[in-house]
Amino acid sequence: MTTPNWTAVCNQTDLVADSGICALIQDTQVALFYIKKQQAVFAVSNHDPFSQANVLSRGLVGSKDDQLFVASPVYKQHFCLKTGRCLEDENTLIQAWPARIEKGQVEVLF
Amino acid sequence: MNKTKLVIAGNGMVGHQFLQSLADQDQLAHFEITVFCEESRLAYDRVHLSAYFSGASEADLAMGNADLYRRWGLNVLINETVIAINRDAQSITTDKGQTLSYDKLVLATGSYPFVPPVPGHDRPQCLVYRTIDDLEAIAAAAKNATVGTVVGGGLLGLEAAKALTDLGLKTHVVEFAPRLMAVQLDDGGGALLRQKIEALDVSVHTEKNTQLIDDGEQCVHKMNFADGEVLETDLILFSAGIRPRDELARQSDLEVGERGGIVINNHCQTSDPSIYAIGECALWNQQIFGLVAPGNQMAKVAVSHLTGGSDTFTGADMSTKLKLMGVDVASIGDAHGRTPGARNYTFVDEREAVYKKLVVSEDGKLLLGAILVGEAENYGTLLQYMLNGIHLPEYPDTLILPNRGDDEQTGLGVAALPETAQICSCHDVSKADVRAALDSGCCSLADVKGSTKAATGCGGCSALLTDLVNHELEAMGIDVNRDLCEHFPYSRQDLYNIVRIEEIRSFDELLDKHGQGHGCEICRPAAGSILASCWNDYILTEQNVSLQDTNDTFMANMQKDGTYSVVPRVAGGEITADKLIVLGQVAKQYNLYSKITGGQRVDLFGARLEQLPEIWKILIEAGFETGHAYGKSLRTVKSCVGSTWCRFGVDDSAGLAIDLENRYKGLRAPHKIKFAVSGCTRECAEAQSKDIGIIATEKGWNLYVCGNGGMKPRHGDLFATDLDRDTLITYIDRILMFYIKTADRLQRTSVWMENMEGGLDYLRDVVINDSLSLGDELEQQMAQVVSTYQCEWKTTLENPEALKRFRHFVNSDAPDNNVVFVEERQQIRPATASEKSTLKAEPIKLVS
Numbered sequence: 001m002t003t004p005n006w007t008a009v010c011n012q013t014d015l016v017a018d019s020g021i022c023a024l025i026q027d028t029q030v031a032l033f034y035i036k037k038q039q040a041v042f043a044v045s046n047h048d049p050f051s052q053a054n055v056l057s058r059g060l061v062g063s064k065d066d067q068l069f070v071a072s073p074v075y076k077q078h079f080c081l082k083t084g085r086c087l088e089d090e091n092t093l094i095q096a097w098p099a100r101i102e103k104g105q106v107e108v109l110f
Numbered sequence: 111m112n113k114t115k116l117v118i119a120g121n122g123m124v125g126h127q128f129l130q131s132l133a134d135q136d137q138l139a140h141f142e143i144t145v146f147c148e149e150s151r152l153a154y155d156r157v158h159l160s161a162y163f164s165g166a167s168e169a170d171l172a173m174g175n176a177d178l179y180r181r182w183g184l185n186v187l188i189n190e191t192v193i194a195i196n197r198d199a200q201s202i203t204t205d206k207g208q209t210l211s212y213d214k215l216v217l218a219t220g221s222y223p224f225v226p227p228v229p230g231h232d233r234p235q236c237l238v239y240r241t242i243d244d245l246e247a248i249a250a251a252a253k254n255a256t257v258g259t260v261v262g263g264g265l266l267g268l269e270a271a272k273a274l275t276d277l278g279l280k281t282h283v284v285e286f287a288p289r290l291m292a293v294q295l296d297d298g299g300g301a302l303l304r305q306k307i308e309a310l311d312v313s314v315h316t317e318k319n320t321q322l323i324d325d326g327e328q329c330v331h332k333m334n335f336a337d338g339e340v341l342e343t344d345l346i347l348f349s350a351g352i353r354p355r356d357e358l359a360r361q362s363d364l365e366v367g368e369r370g371g372i373v374i375n376n377h378c379q380t381s382d383p384s385i386y387a388i389g390e391c392a393l394w395n396q397q398i399f400g401l402v403a404p405g406n407q408m409a410k411v412a413v414s415h416l417t418g419g420s421d422t423f424t425g426a427d428m429s430t431k432l433k434l435m436g437v438d439v440a441s442i443g444d445a446h447g448r449t450p451g452a453r454n455y456t457f458v459d460e461r462e463a464v465y466k467k468l469v470v471s472e473d474g475k476l477l478l479g480a481i482l483v484g485e486a487e488n489y490g491t492l493l494q495y496m497l498n499g500i501h502l503p504e505y506p507d508t509l510i511l512p513n514r515g516d517d518e519q520t521g522l523g524v525a526a527l528p529e530t531a532q533i534c535s536c537h538d539v540s541k542a543d544v545r546a547a548l549d550s551g552c553c554s555l556a557d558v559k560g561s562t563k564a565a566t567g568c569g570g571c572s573a574l575l576t577d578l579v580n581h582e583l584e585a586m587g588i589d590v591n592r593d594l595c596e597h598f599p600y601s602r603q604d605l606y607n608i609v610r611i612e613e614i615r616s617f618d619e620l621l622d623k624h625g626q627g628h629g630c631e632i633c634r635p636a637a638g639s640i641l642a643s644c645w646n647d648y649i650l651t652e653q654n655v656s657l658q659d660t661n662d663t664f665m666a667n668m669q670k671d672g673t674y675s676v677v678p679r680v681a682g683g684e685i686t687a688d689k690l691i692v693l694g695q696v697a698k699q700y701n702l703y704s705k706i707t708g709g710q711r712v713d714l715f716g717a718r719l720e721q722l723p724e725i726w727k728i729l730i731e732a733g734f735e736t737g738h739a740y741g742k743s744l745r746t747v748k749s750c751v752g753s754t755w756c757r758f759g760v761d762d763s764a765g766l767a768i769d770l771e772n773r774y775k776g777l778r779a780p781h782k783i784k785f786a787v788s789g790c791t792r793e794c795a796e797a798q799s800k801d802i803g804i805i806a807t808e809k810g811w812n813l814y815v816c817g818n819g820g821m822k823p824r825h826g827d828l829f830a831t832d833l834d835r836d837t838l839i840t841y842i843d844r845i846l847m848f849y850i851k852t853a854d855r856l857q858r859t860s861v862w863m864e865n866m867e868g869g870l871d872y873l874r875d876v877v878i879n880d881s882l883s884l885g886d887e888l889e890q891q892m893a894q895v896v897s898t899y900q901c902e903w904k905t906t907l908e909n910p911e912a913l914k915r916f917r918h919f920v921n922s923d924a925p926d927n928n929v930v931f932v933e934e935r936q937q938i939r940p941a942t943a944s945e946k947s948t949l950k951a952e953p954i955k956l957v958s
Contacts (some may be wrong), residue, residue, distance in 0.1 A: 004177075010920045018628070018656035024922045028169065034922070046167055046780030047928075049158070052165040052943065053672035054918075054928045056945035058587065058660040064596065071631035073668055078631075083178070083504070091155055092889065095169035098177065101675060103315075109177075 004097075008105040013108065016081045017039065020070060022057035025110050030056035032099065032106060033081055035068060040083035043099035043108045046074045049092055056094070113142040113883055114418075117210060119192040119358065120218035121145050124389030124405035124494045126153035126173045128216060131413040132184055138415070143184045148191040149241060152176065160269045163276035164943030165928060167252055169226040171242070195362035198383055213417060214384055217359070217372060218409075220375070221400070223350035223363035226261070230323030236346045238268040242371035248347065252277040255344030257329050258712040259283070261320060261488075262349035263290040268434045270349045271312055275435075278948035282313045282341060286350075289316060294441035296428065297454060299481040302465040306484065307464075315341065342779055350900055352400055355392045358581055367393040377415040378408050397455045399426055416661075427497065427898035430655060431489045438486040443479035443496045444469055452478055457510045466510035475501050480510075490574065499533040524578040533575055541578065548582050555579045556596055593714070594855065595632040596627040602780065602855040606640050615905050635659050636855045639742055643850045644891075646871040646898040648905050650912045657820040661740035664916065666901055671929055671940040674722060674738075675715040677739035678729050679775060682749045682767035682787075683710025692732040695726055703937045709746030709784065711737060716938050718925055720917045728902045735775070735901040742856070743778045743784070747771035748796070752789035752806070761806035766835070770804075771838070776899045777846065777892075780853040780862075798826045801843055807831070811838050815845060815873070817864035824860040827870045830878065840889065844877045847888035 002083040011025040015034035023030050025036035029046035046054045053072035061081070069078040069087060078087040098109040117124055118898040129145070130139050147153075153172035162171065173557045179186045187204075192308025195205040201211040225231050235251045238244055239260075252258065258274040260267045263285030274281040283290070289300025290307070304314045319336040326332040328336055328340040354371040358364075364379035365373040378386045378394075388407035390398060401406060404426035414421035431440035446456055451472030457467050464484035470477055477495040482488070488509060495509075503509070527533075529542040538561045547561045558579050559565055565575045584609070592601040592805050598621075600608065605620070612619050621629060629637075638657030642649060666674035678693070691710050696705045700721055709918040717725055726736075739745060749767030753759030767787040786797035787804045796819075797803030803814035803826045810832040817826025830841060840864065853862045866872060875881040906912045918926045931938040932945050 014914070014920045016655060016915065017652065018305070022918060024919045024924060025922045029919075029926070030222075035628065042552075045167075047165070047167060047170050049161060049170045051164055051669075051670060053163070053670065054926050055668070055672040056321070058663065058668070058672075060631040060634055060654070060659065061628070062597075062634060063628035066627075068628060069630075069673065074670065074672075076631065091157055091173075093155065093173050095172055 006100070006102070006107045007079060007100060007109050007110045008036050008102075010074050010106050012101050012104050012106060014101075018027070018061055019061065020057035020061065021053070023106075023108075028110075030097065030107075030108060031070070032109075033057075033061050033068075033070060035061065035081075039101075041099045041106055043067065043102055044079060044081060044096040045094040045096075047088045047094065048077075050075045050076055050077050114140060114416075115211060115213045116141040116143045116217045116882055117192075117212040117214075118145045119154045119202070119393075120220055120389075121147035121174060121186070121344040122218060122220045123153055123156055123173065123215075123388065123402050124220070124409050125218035127406045128218060128388060128413060129174070129179075129182065129408040131182065131410045132417075133185055135413060135417060138182050138184075138419045143182075144178070145184055145186045146192050147186060147188045148206060149243065151242060152179070152186070152188065154242065156240070159239070159242075159245065160273040160276065162242065162356070163249070163273045163836060163947055165946065168242060169617070176676070184811070186778055192358060195358055195385070197362050197364075197385075199767070205255075212384075213273045214386070216412060217380070217385065217387040217391055218389050219355040219358065219391045223348060223352050223400075223703060224351045225348045225354050226320070228323060231348070233323055233331060233346075235344065236323065238348050239266065239273065242600075247620065248273065248517070249277065249346070251345050254278055255279055255284050255330070255378070257282070257343045258345040258347065259333065259341060260344040260347045260349055263287070263314065263316070264349070264352065265291060265430075265432070265434070266352075266719065267349035268307070270347050271307075274345070274347065274433045275310065275312060276947050277943045278944050279345065280311075280313075281306075282315060282343060284318045284320065284335075284341065285314070285316045285825050286319055287316065288420070290314065291439070291441075293785075294445060294481065294954065295481055296467065297466065298442075298448060299439075299483045300305050302460075302463060302483045303434070303437060303439060305717065306463050307435055310435055310819055312435070325645055325834050333740050335922060336649075352390060352398075354393065354398055356391055357393075358386070367396065371398050374423075375409075376411075376424060378412040378423055380601070385595060386416075388412050392939075393425060395425060396787060397425070397580040399428070399687060401426075401428065401430065404428075418794050426472070429493055429496070431486050438482065438484060440480070440482040440489045442481075442489070442492055445479040445481045447479065449478050455507045455510060457507070459512075466893070468506055470506055472501060474506065482510075492814065494574075496532060497529055497747075500526065500528060500531070500649055504615065517725065524574070524581045527578070533578060534562070539564035543602055544575070544578055545582060548579070548586070553583070554593075568660070594636060596626045597621065597633050599627050600624065602636055603852055605637065605642070606851060609637075609640050609644050609730055617641070618653065631659075632855070635662075635742075638662070639778050639780065639855075642743075643895070646776070646895050649902060652910070655912075664719060664722060664735060664768060665740055665906065666717065667740050669940070670849070672926060673715070673940070674717050674719065675713050675739075676722070676729075677707065677711055677737040678726055679714050679737040679771070680711040680735035680746075681771040681775075682764050684749075684764055684768060689732060689734065692729070701931075701938055703939060705741065707739075707746075708748075710748050711746060713739070716940075718918070718929060720923075722915050724915055725905055730901070730904055730907065736774060736903040742781050743776060744771070744783045744836060747774075747785040747787060748800070749787045750789050750794035752787075754788060758792060759789035759806070761785040761789055761810055762796065763804075763806055763810070766804065766811075767795075769837075770842070773896055774842075774846070776902075777895050779846065779850050781856050783846070783859070799823060800826065804838065804847070810834050813838060813841060815870075816859040818860035822860070824864075827863065829874065836865075842879055843892040844885055844888045845873070847891050848873070848876060848884070851888075 017036040019031045031046040032041045055063040059073045068081040086092035154171040191205045192202045193205050203209050258279035259814040260271045263283045287659045299800030322334040326342040330344045333341045348352045356366050359372040374392045390410040411421045411423040429442040447469040455468040467481040469479040531541045548556050552558045593599050598735040634657045639885045705713050707713050740896040747767040747770045749764045752763035783801045785802045786795040786800045788795040788797045791804045797820040799817045805812045812831045813828045818824040932941045
């Protein structure tokens, strides 16, 4: 395992409030979500393990109790934005990476 | 305080669950934890291993991750294996020579695949299927192979066979027993599964005892069977069962079973109380549990015991339901009818390929087991009967016979469940527990979930729990909660009225004033729809964009591979030759799959996100408008050609259809709305199956309402007859706006009508007699929507900010490399998983 680095991927202005976009980091598709109320950005895999399509960045975001999630636009499973855990199926987990906004840039610990 | 030194040997799924449970219980701080992970990767999902070949990456399968483990304060050592235990010194030694002392030791060493000792089993390209390393070896071997064979036709063997077909190999399955999945299925079920799997071009060979593997003539290997037959193959995967990895227990003289497995008690302790064993390496009551759910249960029990809790492991129900190569298969309890006196019911439908069997007790009162192949919808109900010992209905065969014609429920009503019935198996919640929660003050589904944790595990019981809670609440005389979701304590109708009366124009304002949290995929689109119905603002404004489903966001319909289809409006189905040519040119230029829809227009499939604006630029220049095929809004007004051309037509149905479609286009509603207009009673436009159906008569127009095709067809109700055109439009304005005002979220007009108190007569009273004095208001609201119509695609093309999102990557112009097409019937279609793996040569690149 190599040590992860903070990698700048796009401008803060590319983010869409309470919604997602997708970035390519090395060869990995990373979905980025910006939650306006918390002014926080989250990064999870863009690959939907249920439909096998690269579409999670196009899902709706929301919260269940205090857990922020994205709902897959294909079959509607929910994935926790912090941990990548699927709320419907505890055996399914997608990759989640720490992410932050630093000097107007969106950075992912990749 | 001195921390307990806890050493965990193994970081598979169950090993990870153990750590997760410690974290969930907030107990990490009491332990100094060292984890040894033999593989180079931390825990990952082995259950979905075959997904690796159908596009999932290593990251998708990952469960543990270094970052998370670091935050949990664990010392995790990868590529290091515990090879010896010194119980007297309470220490372990690893293959790297490290010695470490422990207070408590957890063995989560799992199992290894059993390879039958056939001569030749160790030839090159004879592999097993257990780890990602195995998969990589299989993928590498498959590159030079055309034929692959799996030895073992059990659950794992069939998963492995799927992996081989995904890699594009001609696949064989060789099974020693006379049928597939011999443990879970009987001959009938096995035969049917075989039929379905062979239909997928996998060859199944049963009753085959491999005696020798040597050089092949056409392929690398030749498998020689006891009956003299042979099979040539380039690659062999052994999947003939698992064996517990108990070598540490044997080395340190812990008690092991006669046929392997580390003996544990109900607390998951081995014969040495300082050492626990969990998962597939553990033997409880002479049983090995080769499924992940019981392993997870053991992990939780071990955590409980280590931290002073009282949970115990008392065995696990091994009933399973799964999809094997797309085939539903379920096996419950005593599927083979081994209980003395057991009697069977079977149902076989060879045309639809469905096999169902019930095993009942001698007196016919109890369900002992069941097998379902091809269709397993009733699994949940049957499992309830079996687990709870609920008495079967008078004719138990109704539980497996197809339900045709009437709506009579064959499922189990919640009232019939005994108090002891287990509702949620993940958290072991019984009907009595749910009732106790309600008695102690819970008054909603969410309260019950919070208090009992029911339906918060796999979620499989949520429908049953909802029924039970609603039933109990109604019995207690409490109003059933009709809140939209956890963020708004209002029904959709309440929210609609709030938005109207308070003139709320954004979701944030609505949430601030009347809701809580961040919203969700239920309330966001519902609010988006309400705001659009009321104010008809552009749907992609900064305020509105986060409310739209992906189809509305990109104003196209997402298909299974993440590409979109494009449907321009063709009002009434009338189109000029020039416009038809443009559709053809666009389809040709962008290589789109073209299909005529049921709504008399053209659907162009396979457009990538970044192509949508270019495509729409061409379409709009040619005079097309968006078709709203993506929205919960007016779709099409279908028509016959009408009196202009037809010998039988009595009025201009096409002309009326075009006018109506142009009037109501863009109207957003609780669900989609379809119209049709027929020019005579022959009804060629099938208007009586639409939300709004109109049929020409000699004296005017007959109006039908609330019809539906689709899943649950409903014949429209004749609402009024012989209407002139203006009255017709007034009535439709009022009906649609009243529907928008009073329907539930995602409720079609047919269901709305069926749930309306007073039904058709009431609706007539409101619309025709204006009994609620709402008529003018409804008409004004409709006039406002009609006058503010805009083509959303036209607006979007003029808006650079909105166009920014129409690309796959924010930081690259590359397209999504997972979108792959192949040709079929002279057009494109999405490549299947197996085609993709061949076309792309290797699985999606891994994250290291």
